[in-house]
Amino acid sequence: MASDTPLAILGGLSIKAFLQDYWQKKPLFVKNAFPDIGSMISADELAGLSLEPHIESRLIEEKNNNQWLLEHGPFSETRFSELPESHWTLIVQAVDHHIPEFSQFLDTFKFIPSWRLDDIMITYATDQGSVGPHYDYYDVFLIQLDGKRQWQSGQQCDENTELLPNLPVRILHHFTVSDTWDVEPGDLLYLPPGMAHHGIAQGECMTLSVGFRAPSNKDLLSSYTDHQLDQLKDSQRYADPSLEPQNNTGWIPPSAIEQVKEQLLSSLDSPNALESWFGQYMSAAKYEEEPTETDISPLDINDVLLCCNENIPFLRDETSRLVYTGNTSEQPELFFVNGKQMRFPDSACELVQICCDNRKLPPKKLANALSHTENQVFFLHLLEKGVFYVAD
Numbered sequence: 001m002a003s004d005t006p007l008a009i010l011g012g013l014s015i016k017a018f019l020q021d022y023w024q025k026k027p028l029f030v031k032n033a034f035p036d037i038g039s040m041i042s043a044d045e046l047a048g049l050s051l052e053p054h055i056e057s058r059l060i061e062e063k064n065n066n067q068w069l070l071e072h073g074p075f076s077e078t079r080f081s082e083l084p085e086s087h088w089t090l091i092v093q094a095v096d097h098h099i100p101e102f103s104q105f106l107d108t109f110k111f112i113p114s115w116r117l118d119d120i121m122i123t124y125a126t127d128q129g130s131v132g133p134h135y136d137y138y139d140v141f142l143i144q145l146d147g148k149r150q151w152q153s154g155q156q157c158d159e160n161t162e163l164l165p166n167l168p169v170r171i172l173h174h175f176t177v178s179d180t181w182d183v184e185p186g187d188l189l190y191l192p193p194g195m196a197h198h199g200i201a202q203g204e205c206m207t208l209s210v211g212f213r214a215p216s217n218k219d220l221l222s223s224y225t226d227h228q229l230d231q232l233k234d235s236q237r238y239a240d241p242s243l244e245p246q247n248n249t250g251w252i253p254p255s256a257i258e259q260v261k262e263q264l265l266s267s268l269d270s271p272n273a274l275e276s277w278f279g280q281y282m283s284a285a286k287y288e289e290e291p292t293e294t295d296i297s298p299l300d301i302n303d304v305l306l307c308c309n310e311n312i313p314f315l316r317d318e319t320s321r322l323v324y325t326g327n328t329s330e331q332p333e334l335f336f337v338n339g340k341q342m343r344f345p346d347s348a349c350e351l352v353q354i355c356c357d358n359r360k361l362p363p364k365k366l367a368n369a370l371s372h373t374e375n376q377v378f379f380l381h382l383l384e385k386g387v388f389y390v391a392d
Contacts, residue, residue, distance in 0.1 A: 147205025
């Protein structure tokens with residue numbers, strides 16, 4: 001997709017214009033960006049997901065005097081019958097992991113690198129339902145599925161922004177409204193990280209959120225340190241064969257500090273050290289479960305090519321994350337699937353790109369990429385691992 005192509009979901013803005021003028025800078029509201037989105041899921045189906053023990057869900061209820069209650073799922077059908085008629089919200093995370101239609105929907109946002117993607121969260125709210133004025137550390141596209149909601153945006157926030165004390169949810173102590181939007185089904189609102197916002201249901205409504213993660217420096221350093229600890233040998237130690245006499249035995253000289261610095265930084269300079277770690281880190285599955293090897297009769301390459309010829313696509317497993325690194329986007333060097341590096345043949349560079357760039361593999365492009373025998377073996381291995389499956 002060309003960067004200067006206007007996109008309807010961005011209100012006719014090009015990708016380049018959106019990234020330059022709005023991404024991580026200011027909100028963007030687009031009326032009727034998704035005119036047919038309302039039928040994707042019902043409130044009952046969403047509530048059904050929250051009954052499942054392996055699906056992350058929350059209930060947030062606003063009480064009098066700015067008091068809030070937070071409950072974590074799984075929930076029971078009885079719990080929903082006990083709730084009041086208004087002022088509560090059900091939140092279900094990673095809906096794209098459980099409903100293929102939502103996983104495919106994420107390809108709508110291919111103008112943002114997929115390794116930045118977190119998940120699709122869906123909220124159902126009764127009249128006046130809200131999670132309070134708050135801020136997040138990630139970019140989010142809010143899409144109204146059903147009903148009406150009023151969104152307000154406010155000040156830019158950070159860790160020094162004051163929150164209301166002694167609450168189970170993060171509610172801003174002060175919220176200064178700068179913009180207001182009354183949204184209806186199909187409307188889209190993009191909000192950059194750190195911007196205060198508040199959404200209030202106008203009657204029953206459902207909202208879909210596509211979030212893009214931004215790891216903190218603390219998390220990055222912790223993960224990289226753990227990764228390097230697994231790589232370093234115990235024999236790699238501080239050494240000072242050129243030690244000079246010194247008058248004060250308790251003094252750590254600058255030369256020792258510099259040597260320690262060089263030892264620590266040398267791990268960054270080892271071949272592909274950062275690429276290998278970051279590829280694993282950003283492709284790691286959101287939850288611990290991974291796709292399992294298929295228990296149905298395995299497909300052979302003739303089956304795969306027949307599907308391609310009949311325009312039957314292969315779909316990526318909904319929980320899987322695939323990324324690659326390289327000096328250019330056309331030359332993958334390292335390939336990662338669900339937090340693990342995977343070897344691929346030299347002939348499979350195009351195949352790796354196709355697999356990473358699409359949740360629904362284009363049959364014609366896939367067939368062309370499978371012209372090499374090595375590529376065929378490689379793709380069959382991905383099928384066996386459950387990373388892709390043939391569409392029904």
